[in-house]
Amino acid sequence: MNLPLLERYRQRLPIDEDTPIISLNEGDTPLIPLAGPPQAAQKGVKIFAKYEGLNPTGSFKDRGMTLAVSKAAQRKAKAVAAASTGNTAASAAAYGARAAMKAIVVLPAGYVAAGKVAQSLVHGASIVQVNGNFDDALRLVRELTENFPVTLVNSLNPFRIQGQKTLAFEVVDDLGRAPDYHALPVGNAGNITAHWMGYSELYQDEVIEQRPRMLGFQAAGAAPIVTGRPVDSPQTIATAIRIGNPASWQGAINARDESGGAIEAVSDEEILRAYHYLASREGIFVEPASAASLAGLWRWIRQGKIAEGSTVVITLTGHGLKDPGTAEREVRLPDPVDATLTALVKAAGL
Numbered sequence: 174m175n176l177p178l179l180e181r182y183r184q185r186l187p188i189d190e191d192t193p194i195i196s197l198n199e200g201d202t203p204l205i206p207l208a209g210p211p212q213a214a215q216k217g218v219k220i221f222a223k224y225e226g227l228n229p230t231g232s233f234k235d236r237g238m239t240l241a242v243s244k245a246a247q248r249k250a251k252a253v254a255a256a257s258t259g260n261t262a263a264s265a266a267a268y269g270a271r272a273a274m275k276a277i278v279v280l281p282a283g284y285v286a287a288g289k290v291a292q293s294l295v296h297g298a299s300i301v302q303v304n305g306n307f308d309d310a311l312r313l314v315r316e317l318t319e320n321f322p323v324t325l326v327n328s329l330n331p332f333r334i335q336g337q338k339t340l341a342f343e344v345v346d347d348l349g350r351a352p353d354y355h356a357l358p359v360g361n362a363g364n365i366t367a368h369w370m371g372y373s374e375l376y377q378d379e380v381i382e383q384r385p386r387m388l389g390f391q392a393a394g395a396a397p398i399v400t401g402r403p404v405d406s407p408q409t410i411a412t413a414i415r416i417g418n419p420a421s422w423q424g425a426i427n428a429r430d431e432s433g434g435a436i437e438a439v440s441d442e443e444i445l446r447a448y449h450y451l452a453s454r455e456g457i458f459v460e461p462a463s464a465a466s467l468a469g470l471w472r473w474i475r476q477g478k479i480a481e482g483s484t485v486v487i488t489l490t491g492h493g494l495k496d497p498g499t500a501e502r503e504v505r506l507p508d509p510v511d512a513t514l515t516a517l518v519k520a521a522g523l
């Protein structure tokens with residue numbers, strides 16, 4: 174049986190003997206070598222996907238939530254709250270249930286994928302849908318937690334970032350070194366901040382000799398860090414990263430600049446191309462936001478900006494089953510056929 178994430182990296186995390194560990198056996202996700210795309214193979218570029226969809230609630234959020242909720246439990250908190258595009262909500266709902274705490278999740282009405290809403294509801298969270306976007310929801314939750322005895326578990330809570338930095342530890346454990354590049358989607362920008370913190374701590378302790386260049390990708394309709402100013406009404410099919418004013422904006426800038434990396438925008442078309450490629454060619458089903466990492470990396474490879482022979486890690490942040498709506502829009506379910514072998518053979522295209 175694998176140890177809880179917080180036990181495995183206890184020395185590098187802000188926990189003590191009195192911290193109750195609220196765990197669902199998060200982390201320890203696979204680092205899967207990709208077969209393609211062909212342009213990468215031609216240049217001897219090795220791409221590994223850190224498949225965070227295999228966390229207990231189906232996204233990377235569980236790494237931070239196990240610590241945030243454990244610390245809240247240590248302080249005898251009775252309730253946690255988060256604004257969310259969906260995954261933080263599902264994670265807060267699950268870990269809240271496990272810690273017997275009330276979980277309040279505030280969602281932008283109409284823009285959260287169905288799987289995430291279902292999870293949050295069934296875990297028993299108090300769901301509040303607001304007529305506004307994620308940025309409005311976050312503003313409200315900050316006000317709520319400043320005025321009521323409720324613990325904020327958005328990534329403004331430093332324990333969330335501390336927990337999420339463990340992704341970098343696992344990558345280094347698996348590769349035996351840091352990758353040359355690490356690409357990931359950027360929404361509220363907590364995760365790129367956390368990745369960079371993880372690599373930087375290992376670098377400071379001389380566990381690794383170099384840190385990766387961080388490549389962050391925002392959706393073109395929700396790319397405030399790329400354009401340098403908040404976006405009032407962000408739009409993208411990748412609803413997880415439909416965010417106009419990221420809370421960890423500065424953390425993302427630091428990760429970009431200190432690593433010699435970049436934060437760029439990818440279009441919804443590029444995201445969907447990578448989404449289909451991952452599922453149909455590599456066998457990895459992710460939600461659209463996750464595919465932004467490969468979409469962006471592809472461009473870098475095409476433009477010849479990834480040095481030959483490089484090792485690249487992409488974080489695939491959430492499971493494809495989170496967002497059945499996108500899958501249904503993207504592919505067509507054929508009509509039923511008669512229950513005969515003839516009809517089956519014809520329908521199967523044999």
Ligand code: F0G
Pocket residue numbers: 232234256257258259260261262328358359360361362363364365413414460462463490491
């Ligand atoms: N990918 C997925 C699947 C996400 O759910 C998120 C963020 C991101 C990428 C971006 O990560 O915000 O740390 O830059 N989801 C948050 C939520 C906002 O509420 O679930 P980030």
